Amino acid sequence: MGDYYQGEYIQQYLCNINLRKKIKELLKEKTEILQKLEQLEKDGNNQSFEERKKRLRSLASEIQRNFECPLSRCGKKYGSEGSLNQHIKLKHPELVNKS
Template sequence: MMSVLRQVKELLKEKSEIQQKLDTLEKEGNNHSFEERKKRQRSLASEVQRNFECPINMCGKKYGSEGSLNQHVKLKHPELVNKS
């Protein structure tokens, strides 16, 4: 019984030490919460320059990156991908 009480006391002491370390880190500003982290600034759809146009004549879709155009072609015009 005494060993259990001693273990509980040791665990409570360890918990207190960890809490003190955490409080110190928060005061120093090294521990940012999820809300405080900077998020990546994304461009609005209206701000994207669309220089990559779909090669299908009647499609007329334009994209801001070559990767986006390639994805469009694979999904919407698989006949172009199968020819290559």
């Protein structure tokens, strides 16, 4: 029975050694990735990811509103057909249900 426990001990010991190797490899990889990230941030014109991600939007006064709500009493106008359709779905569901 002593041999069984000794065999188990050796297996656990070897697994532990393999896990330690893997942890060292992963820590090294993490360090390399962090160094690459720092370099990319330095090379990226000092802009953070959030700043580069922002899109330019038109001012409300600059939008041409060519799409008008079909209900005469509403009078709303929108800059895109998608915006008009969303308005109709939200504010005039009776028009959607007719179709």
